[in-house]
C-alpha cells in the first residue's frame with residue numbers, strides 16, 4: 001500500500017508569486033515570510049514525497065456560479081495554470097496522478113461524498129504557489145498532484161465537520177491505494193484575512209495561533225464552528241483554513257500520530273496573516 | 284409551510300418528443316404508452332401543484348466530464364432547453380423557483396450533501412418531456428421547477444442508499460419551506476433499458492414490476508443494490524430508476540403515507556421499458 | 567493500479583474512471599456536437615475536426631468506421647456517442663441492431679418479445695400494475 | 698422567502714444565495730476577465746461589454762464608479778471582483794484602503810499593527826508557535 005508520510009500547509013497570496021518572480025525573498029518585507037520555509041525544505045529533502053494531495057480553494061478561475069461544486073477532485077494527467085485576470089506570472093503545467101485520483105474518487109463515492117470529478121481543470125495560485133514555496137529550487141516540483149477543491153466562494157460553505165470527514169476519508173483512501181508511492185497531503189489557504197467590506201484588513205492573531213496549535217494536538221477543535229462563526233473569527237477569506245482542517249484530518253488514521261516538523265506565523269503579507277506548517281506521520 | 288402533495292414518475296425517451304410534435308399519440312405504436320397518462324391528468328387538474336422538484340439525469344447537454352457532478356441543484360430563474368445534437372424539437376424555457384432552490388440548497392448543505400449549485404443550467408429532454416406528458420394541453424406547464432440532476436453518466440454512480448437519503452432530505456426541505464405553495468416531486472428516467480454494448484436492447488420486466496410495486500409499499504427496497512447490481516438487473520440506462528428512488532424517498536416524511544393514484548407499464552418505446560406513476564400524499 | 571469498477575455483466579462495459587480516462591478526447595468531441603455549428607464543421611472536414619480534439623488513432627479509426635462497439639472500446643460513452651450517431655440520423659434501433667449484429671426489424675422484434683417475459687410473481691395479485 | 702444565511706458580523710455581508718442571485722450578471726462578467734482578450738474588450742468599450750453581460754443598472758453604475766463597496770452591494774463576489782480590480786492595477790491594499798475610507802499607507806499600517814494583538818494565552822508556553 002501507499003505510505004502517507006505527512007502533511008504540509010501554507011497560506012497562499014497572489015503577491016507571493018510576484019515576489020518569487022522578482023527574487024524578493026530577502027527583501028525586508030518578504031524575509032520574515034520566506035524564513036518559515038527552510039526547515040521544511042530540509043525535511044522534504046529527507047522524506048521525498050512522490051505524490052501530493054492538494055486541498056485548495058479555486059479563486060474563480062476554473063469554477064463559476066453556473067456550476068459551483070462543494071468538493072471537486074481533479075482526475076487529469078496534467079493541470080494547466082492560467083492568468084487569473086491579474087497578469088500574474090503563470091506556472092508550467094503540473095503533473096497529475098490519475099491512478100490515485102480515481103482511487104480517491106471511488107473511495108469517496110462509496111463513503112457517500114457527492115463529489116465533482118474533473119478530468120480537465122485549471123489550477124490557480126492556491127494550487128501552484130505552495131509547490132514553489134516548498135520546492136524553491138525546482139523549476140517544476142518533483143511531485144505528481146491530486147488537487148481537491150473545496151468551495152469558499154459561495155455560502156453556505158461545506159461545514160467544518162463535513163470537511164474534516166472529507167479529509168479523513170481521503171486519508172483512508174490514500175492508505176488503501178495499492179502503490180509503492182509516498183504520499184503527502186497539502187493544505188493551501190488562510191490564515192485570518194478579509195478582503196472585502198468595511199471590515200477589510202481584519203486579522204485575528206490569537207485565533208490563528210490557537211488554530212495552528214489545534215492542528216498539532218487537537219485536530220477536531222475547529223469543527224465546532226459554523227461557516228458564519230469561522231468568518232467571525234477568521235474573516236471572509238480566513239475560512240480557507242478549512243483546507244488545513246482537511247489536510248490534518250487525512251493524517252488522523254495514519255501511523256501512530258504526528259510530530260510537528262516546523263511551524264511559522266507572520267503578519268502580514270498583503271492583507272493576510274500567514275502560517276506555514278509541516279507535520280510528519282510517526283511510523 | 285409549503286405542502287408536499289405527491290410524486291410523479293415517468294420514463295423519458297427523446298423519441299417521445301418527436302411523437303408529441305407529430306401528434307402520434309393515437310398511433311398504434313404510441314397509444315399504449317400515452318394511455319398511461321389520462322388518469323394522472325385528472326388527478327393533477329384536481330391537486331394543482333405550483334412547484335415541481337424534478338429529479339432527472341443530464342444526458343450530456345449541460346455537464347461534461349471536465350466537471351461532472353454527482354448531485355447538481357438548479358438555482359436559476361429560468362431553464363433553457365437546447366438541441367441535444369439530434370435536431371429534436373426544443374421547448375420554451377421553463378420557469379424556475381429560486382426561492383425553493385436556495386432553501387433546498389441550504390438544507391442539503393447543512394445535512395452534509397456536497398452539491399453543485401447551478402445558477403445557469405440547460406435542461407434536456409429528461410427534464411422537459413415529463414412536463415409535456417403530464418400537462419399535454421399546456422404550451423408551457425403551469426408550474427415552476429427546481430431541477431436536481433443525478434449522475435448516471437460516469438461510474439461509480441451515487442449509491443442507491445445515498446440517492447434515497449438525498450430524496451428524503453429534499454422532502455424534508457420542501458416541508459420546511461416557508462411558503463403557501465403546493466409542491467410535488469417528479470422523477471424522470473428508467474425503467475429497464477440498455478443502449479450500448481452487445482447487451483443492447485436488454486429489458487427486465489419482472490424487475491421493473493417489482494421495482495414499481497416497491498415505489499408504493501416498500502420504498503427502500505432498491506437501496507439494497509449497488510450501481511453494478513442495478514446495471515445487471517435494469518441495464519446501463521435502467522439505472523435512471525435512481526430518480527424514482529429519490530422522488531419516493533422525498534415523500535416518506537410527508538403526511539400519513541401515500542396512495543397510488545395510477546401506474547402504467549409498457550414495453551417497449553424505442554429501446555426502453557416504460558413506466559409511469561403518480562402517488563398522492565395522504566393528509 | 568487498483569482494480570477499476572469493472573463489470574462482470576456480459577456484453578456490458580461500465581463507463582468507469584478507466585474508460586473516462588481512455589475516452590476523454592472522443593467524448594469531448596461528441597459533447598461539442600450539442601451545437602449545430604460544430605456538427606457542420608465535423609461533417610465538412612471530419613479529419614481536421616478529429617485532430618482539433620486530439621483523438622487517438624484508435625478513436626479516429628472508430629469514428630471513421632461508425633461502428634458503435636469500436637467507439638465504445640475506444641472509451642466512448644453512450645450519452646455522448648448518441649450525439650455522434652445523431653449526425654448520421656441513426657436512431658437507437660439502428661444502433662441496437664448494429665451492436666447486436668442483427669437487422670433493425672429483428673432488433674425491434676426482440677424488444678417487443680420482452681412482453682413475453684414472465685411477470686413478477688406478485689404482480690398479478692398484490693397491488694396490480696396495469697400494463 | 699426564508700431567512701438567508703445572513704451575517705451579523707459588522708462590515709461583512711456573506712456571499713450567500715441571495716447575493717449570488719443578485720450579482721449573477723456582474724460576477725459572470727468579472728469571471729470572463731480571466732481571459733486577456735475579454736479584459737481588452739471591456740477596456741475598449743465598457744458600456745457595450747456591460748450590455749453584453751446584461752448588467753443591471755445598479756451593477757453598471759457600480760462598475761462605472763469603481764467603488765468596491767458599491768460593487769459588493771450590487772451582488773459582486775470578492776473572488777470575481779478581484780479580477781475587475783486587476784484591470785486597473787489595484788492591489789488588495791488599494792482596495793482595502795478604499796473600502797475602509799483611509800489611505801493605502803494607513804491601511805498597511807493597520808495590518809502591521811495586528812502584530813500587537815495579544816497572543817493566544819497558550820501560545821507562549823504549550824507548543825510554541827514561532828513568529
Ligand SMILES: [Fe+3]
Nearest residue numbers: 012126237240
Ligand atoms: Fe485565497
Ligand SMILES: [Fe+3]
Nearest residue numbers: 295409520523
Ligand atoms: Fe435517459
